[in-house]
Amino acid sequence: QVQLVESGGGLVQAGGSLRLSCAASGRTSSIGAMGWFRQAPGKEREFVARMSWRWRNDTTFYTDAVKGRFSISRDSAKTTVYLQMNSLKPDDTAVYYCAADFAQIASTGSGINYWGKGTLVTVSS
Secondary structure, eight states: EEEEEEEOOEEEEEEEEEEEEEEESSSSSOOOEEEEEEEEETTTTTEEEEOOOOSSEEEEEEGGTTTEEEEEEEETTTTEEEEESSSSSGOEEEEEEEEEESOOOOOTOOTTOOEOOOEEEEEEE
């Protein structure tokens, strides 16, 4: 079993930055990919970014809405994934969820085995 704990959310003004962290514990050897999703009030959950390393060197992928502003990275020694968020916009306001799985993170969110409980990011205009 794997547990994921997110941290780093908070209130920030538009144009500001935040760094989210997702720390994995438990059977971390079973994790080969991690990612971030978000859910804004009244909206469906959406994919934000992912990183996979099970079969090749770290590969990353971002949704178009955050390309050039967000960056996903990891500390392999700690099995922790980070989401650096720059140039934040009010539209980025959401609860951000960390996800983890054996080899891949589907952009749809389907089939993902492990989820965190989320951390709230609020961007004021």
